[in-house]
Amino acid sequence: MRFFAGAATAIAVGFGLIAAGHAAGAADDTVASAKSAVARYAGPQTVWEGPTSAPKPVSGMSIVYLSGDEQNDISREYGLFMKAAAAKLGWRVTVIDGKGSPSNWVSGFNQAIALKPNGIAIFADAKSLQGPIQTASARNIVVIGLHAASLPGPNAALHLFVNIQEDPREIGRAEADWAIADSNGKAHVVIITHNEYQIAQTKSDATRDRVEACSGCKVLDYANFPASEAAQRMPQLTTSWLQRFGVPIYITSVGDNDLDFAIPALRSAGVSPNQAKLIGADGNRSAYERIRRGNDYQTVTVSEPIELQAYQAIDEFNRAFNKAPPSGFVQPPYLVTAENVNTEGGKQDVFVPANDYKDHYLKIWGVTP
Structure with missing residues (x-):
């Protein structure tokens, strides 16, 4: 009995060591995977992955941008950059401040509809705006989201021509x-x-x-x-x-x-x-x-590449106005760390991918830089 008891103990200890080894191995794999992902996310973004052609821009379009909250840097800057990008096409952008709450988003969106624009861009949650968005769609106003849904891309369920954001x-x-x-x-x-x-x-x-x-x-x-x-x-x-x-x-x-x-x-x-x-x-x-x-x-x-996504919003509006499908472009995330904080636009405290996105958009629009 002692022999068998000892053998059983040894076997149990052995299995325990094997289990511990597997757990340690899994933990090591998780850490190694995380470190590899960090290196990838923090790397330079020099390759243009966006569209290489576009319909001829329609002239004289007007867009309203519903900012989620003008007190938020990102929300405010989308409007500034969209105005600059739209000006390249001779378009006009009007900004309405959503003041950070769903109730204000609804009233702001209704104000946007009243201006009778060709398109409305929203930096607000589209699900909380379904009534006004459906009204806009019924009036042939194109609605585009910026961080407005759970995932990037077209979203027919939310009546968005496209939602622009990183994944x-x-x-x-x-x-x-x-x-x-x-x-x-x-x-x-x-x-x-x-x-x-x-x-x-x-x-x-x-x-x-x-x-x-x-x-x-x-x-x-x-x-x-x-x-x-x-x-x-x-x-x-x-x-x-x-x-x-x-x-x-x-x-x-x-x-x-x-x-x-x-x-x-x-x-x-x-x-x-x-x-x-x-x-x-x-x-x-x-x-x-x-x-x-x-x-x-x-x-x-x-x-987030705010200026790039603002240019993308103008490009997507142009596609919608021309009855063309969305571009399908999604810019990969970028991890800013102490080591790379001064690269990819970091010296100006913004993410500006080194992929010449502005020149690419102007080129496919047929606009001289």
Whole structure:
């Protein structure tokens, strides 16, 4: 009996070691995969992957841009860049401020319809605007989304000719992968989201799923609140996370704007930037500045190419006005880090891919630069 008992013990120990080895191997694979993904997302974007032809632009078109919130850098800059791109074709763009809430988006969209434009672009969640969008469609007004749905591309269900954005699933994974790689598979992560936007939920769910796939990592909290309440919510939430979970801690957000209001709470608590690392998305100017300083908590952002996407919006409107299909173009995400913060437009605190997108669009429109 002793022999068999000893053998059984040895076998059990052996299986335990094998299981532990498999777990360690899986953890190593997760970290290696994350580090490889980070290197890819942070690499230069020199190749033009967009359209190489376009219909002849229609003259005299008018567009209204419904900005989700003019207090948000990204939302405001879309309007500025769309005006500049439209001017190349002799078009006019009018901007309406949606002031950060679904009720204001509805009233703003109705104002846009009243102007009788040829097209309306929205940086607001299309699902919350279905009544007004259907009214616009019935009046032959083309509606294009910028971050307006869960995924890029045409969306007949939401009555969008096309929705322009990077793939939020990739953005969410890029945020998680950076935390996994930086922590060597031991990241404890808070995830901030604003699920009044479909894109935000898709992005934050991808972050959560990727962190949960890392055996040594942990999702500490999944915090969902309206984006317009960030200034009021973030200080108290940040203090609460520090009290409940301690440090080290990684805090990810679907937008850099949230992080503006987390940093004062971290400073007041005397937390070292090495112990609380903030990971954002969109590529706000404040995010670039924090990453460049290197001691201001934010370590990375997944940046959107705002000017490129504004030019794409004008190009997609032209296709719609000519009864042509959307271009199918989706620009890959770009991870801004301390190592590459001054490249790909970073010296101007914006993501400007090195793929000559402006010249490509002007060329296919038949416009002299």
